[in-house]
Amino acid sequence: TGKHAGLLAKSGLAVTGVERSAEMIAAAQVQHANVEIIAGDARAVRLEQKFDVVLSLFHVVSYQTTNDDVTKMFDTAAAHLRDGGCFMFDVWYGPAVLRQLPEPRVKEMEDDRSQVRRVAKPTVDFNQNWVDVNYSITVTDKASGQQEQFDECHRMRYFFAPEIDLFARASRMELVHGEQWLDRAVPSAETWGVTFILRKQKQNQ
Ligand SMILES: C[S@@+](CC[C@H](N)C(=O)[O-])C[C@H]1O[C@@H](n2cnc3c(N)ncnc32)[C@H](O)[C@@H]1O
Structure with missing residues (x-):
């Protein structure tokens, strides 16, 4: 819904967002x-414009599940950065995913009109480095008691620092930093979400 883009714009930065879902663009624009x-x-995407920072939050890089997808996304980020500019993103971190293993989870939310119950049942493919998070969502209309149910699968790739380094080099960037999401600690097997920072190299480097 463009939450981070909104916060960055509010702080005075010029922000351009890229989103492939028309529905989400409409929600963000409201x-x-x-x-x-x-x-x-x-x-x-190619915007014919360069930026100081390319930012990808909430695991959008983890939604790129094949090497081809990751390479294309990193190439796209590099194509939009000025020399020395940074590509910053958060991903699911392999050591923590394999150590802790994803577990079934239930989340419940409600407002005045409806109740939402979301059950997530993850399955890990240890050979592809991805997790299929199978969501089953039930929405209950409070007034009528009528229920609607739908299923969704989110395939999430987990990454290891050395492969991020390799993808970065292939797209003419260097890995300069990795830290635990939000508290900035050194990534460990306890760190599900890690933020990486890559820097675009100068043309002749
Ligand atoms: C977890 S949300 C990101 C939220 C966003 N960072 C924010 O702060 O609101 C994932 C979004 O990324 C979009 N997305 C995933 N892969 C994409 C791609 N290859 N190109 C453009 N958008 C993509 C999805 O459509 C979805 O709306």
Whole structure:
């Protein structure tokens, strides 16, 4: 919904968003009219514009599950960075995913009109480095008691620092930093979400 884009724009930065879902663009534009959001795929879009930072939050890189997808997204980020600019993103971190293993989870939310129950049943593919998070969502209308149920699968790739380093080099960037999401600790097998920072190298480097 463009939450982070909205916060960054509010702090005075010029922000351009890229999103492939028309529905999500519409939702983001309602909440953050001051942010430009362009319809496009982070693996392919070319804006003919350079930026100081390319930011990808909430595990969008983990949604790129094949090496081809990751390479294309990293190439796209590099194509939009000025020399020395940074690509920052958070991903699921392999050591923690394999150590802790994803578990079934239930989340319940409600407002005045409806109750939502979301059951997540993850399965790990240890050979592909991804987790299929199978969501089953039930929405109950409080007034009528009528229920609607739908299923969704989110395939999430987990990453290890040495492969991030390799993907970065292939796209003419260097890995300069990795830290535990939000508290900045050194990543460990306890760290599900890690933020990485890559820097674009100068053309002749
Ligand atoms: C977890 S949300 C990201 C939320 C966003 N960072 C924010 O702060 O609101 C994932 C979004 O990424 C979008 N997405 C995933 N892969 C994409 C791709 N290859 N290109 C463009 N958008 C993508 C999805 O459509 C979805 O709306």
